[in-house]
Amino acid sequence: MFSKQTKAPARGPTKIEPLPTPVSTVDSARKSPPKVASLISADITIEGGVTGDGELQIDGVVRGDVRVGRLTVGETGHVEGSVYAEVVEVRGRVVGSITSKQVRLYGTSYIDGDITHEQLAMETGAFFQGRSLKFQRPAPQAAPTPVLAPPIEAQAKPA
Secondary structure, three states, rough: OOOOOOOOOOOOOOOOOOOOOOOHHHHHHHOOOOOOOOEEOOOOOEOOOOOOOOOOEEEOEEEEEEEEEEEEOOOOOEEEEOOOEEEEOOOOOEEOOOOEEEEEEEEOOEOOOOOOEEEEEEOOOOOOEEEEEEEEOOOOOOOOOOOOOOHHHHOOOOO
């Protein structure tokens, strides 16, 4: 029961082989490198619009429209123009309209303009002057029914 087991004869160095990984074009297309947010730092001023599909953080000044996938306006950030994005978080200043699915205004934010949104969250202390307009998703429309001509027998016959 508690006997000492005999040792197996010594072999050469152990070779560790990596596990096989299946290579698939679909998997490699899905696993793209993570996207890093672009940053406009506090000492930068941009005169003109900014457009892109990725994430942008503004700590400086942008005088023009901003159209990105996700926007964060930092406490020192300032936007003078319209903002269009899927998600917008504001800690700084925006003078202009905001159009986004999700908008979050932190306590340090200052907004002077209309906000068109699906979801709007505001912390105590946020300044907002303008209109809050909720997106109204259009109701699914049924295909229009074709207007059929009356059957030939039903049409009036000349007398």
